[in-house]
Amino acid sequence: MCGPTGIGVLYGKLELLEEMPPFLGGGSMIRSVERDVSSYAELPAKFEAGTPSIAEAIGLGHAVDYITQANLAAIHVHEQELLKYAHQRLKEIEGITLYGPSAPHQKTGVISFNMEGIHPHDVAGVLDTHGVAIRAGHHCAQLLMKRLDVIATARASFYLYNTVEDVDRLYEGLCRTQKLMTRRKQ
Structure with a gap:
């Protein structure tokens, strides 16, 4: 898409995304942690472990704008x-x-x-x-x-x-x- 590497988009049906477990852990993707059980944050935070790739997200946004304008x-x-x-x-x-x-x-x-x-x-x-x-x-x-x-x-x-x-x-x-x-x- 002419954007930076190291970032992507996860797009899916809400019901499936809610059922799907995250593949990474950390950061603001957890709602609560107990000794034997953890619960995940609401979407989309559930899939956003750790520090977000801010520069990459901005670059991806500009790439989407560019592609949209290019048609x-x-x-x-x-x-x-x-x-x-x-x-x-x-x-x-x-x-x-x-x-x-x-x-x-x-x-x-x-x-x-x-x-x-x-x-x-x-x-x-x-x-x-x-x-x-x-x-x-x-x-x-x-x-x-x-x-x-x-x-x-x-x-x-x-x-x-x-x-x-x-x-x-x-x-x-x-x-x-x-x-x-x-x-x-x-």
């Missing part, structure tokens, strides 16, 4: 256009495997992929030297990696600040990566 529907359309274009470009690269739905409208602004014979961390490292930032690894989804029978994937993300030129730089960087890594293996 969520417009952001979605922009992401979809970039995804469609990225799918077209990346499919031009021989030996690339794209994961997930093939129709961009069925996904968010993320493309997970692998390049035949090149470890995803190597792909990310080479792209980094060309000014293209991606993620590589398990992406907190080791069970999915096992299901896909891969050790990891590379992942490119697109958002409101990305452009068609960014997709082209990714494509060009992947082509360079492929040439470089293929030469090294020979």
Whole structure:
């Protein structure tokens, strides 16, 4: 959301939140403490253990305002256009495997992929030297990696600040990566 890390929002049905136990303890989230029993404060304090992340909350508020002003529907359309274009470009690269739905409208602004014979961390490292930032690894989804029978994937993300030129730089960087890594293996 373009906001700071280390903060999030818990949104849920009131009845479920009231039944749900907090996952952290401390601070103003306790109503009373007895030797053998404690009771929690009313919502939302029940889930706000310890000192609040004040700077992060202010930053998150500004991020929400920014996204709202940018218009969520417009952001979605922009992401979809970039995804469609990225799918077209990346499919031009021989030996690339794209994961997930093939129709961009069925996904968010993320493309997970692998390049035949090149470890995803190597792909990310080479792209980094060309000014293209991606993620590589398990992406907190080791069970999915096992299901896909891969050790990891590379992942490119697109958002409101990305452009068609960014997709082209990714494509060009992947082509360079492929040439470089293929030469090294020979």
